[in-house]
Amino acid sequence: MALIAVCVLLWCTPQTFSETKSGAVLGGSADCPVRIEVWSDFECPACRELYLGTMRRIVQEYSSKGKVCVVYYEFPLSMHKYSKEAARYTEAAARLNPDYLLPLYDALFIDQARWSQDGSLEATVSKVVPKKDLQQLKKLMHDPSIDSAIAREVQIGNNMGVKSTPTSFIYSGGKHQKAEGTISYIVMKQYIDRELK
């Protein structure tokens, strides 16, 4: 009976989390009942699968209706040669014009196989950012505050126990679930639908 009581108590105790104000909001707002935070690396194949196969659809189907807020955080892994530069591009693009963010995420993940081999990030970025803004973007990327922002997101991830990418935290009803690895769209959808009931 004591064992059962301990289990029930531990189960009922809500897990706390720290509110973070950084990160790239890809869809939804702070008012959404479900919040998904993803620590991601642009050069990581599993992150690509999660973004293109799941999160992109969640943004389209749930964020647009104010139900789910999706926030991405940079967590470039040292083993990936170009991931930090990709992170710099998206941080800078978000500051230049937030409307560039989602198309840039799409382009970077879709073209991942190519630029991760030859480093041709600018070619991918130029598909989204027009020429008139590209020079300003490249200048902004090398602002020290960009690297600071990325380092801050990595530190937050480390503090939250992120050890690999992608790592997702889904918050709803005062509790959260952590998941490492790719979550299929159907599983994520079923989980969100349960939380929204």
Place this chain on the structure above:
Amino acid sequence: MSNALLALHWICRSVLAGVFIYSGYVKARATLQFAVAITGYRLIPDALVFPIAEYFPWVEIALGLLILSGWQIRYVAGAAGALLLFFIALLSTTYARGIEAECGCFGFGEPISPLTLVRDGLFLLPALFLVFEKRLRAGVTPQPTAAA
């Protein structure tokens, strides 16, 4: 001898119950991570993954509690043993197919390996003891001899 068998009975019941309750508890606390682990086996259709992840841990906890209660222990231990055999078969085939997947047995982040398969196999022993205990007792209990 019967005292030794009684002690062994309680050890086996406690270990087996503890294994199932703990395993179910860990999975029930991390439904989404368990769903990711199930997806990794590449055997279960996507539509079934989340329902299994949501409800199966409670089956494990219920089984563990039944073992602890001692109710119909031979049959409940038999069900536990069958479930363990199913897990071992599932993990073995996943490993044999060369798929890198999580064990998901007592937590996450542990890949399937020969070690995890052996460990899960060892948990069969208390289940088998509890199933065949009655026969073991009959074997060691001296039979009364006919009066001269």
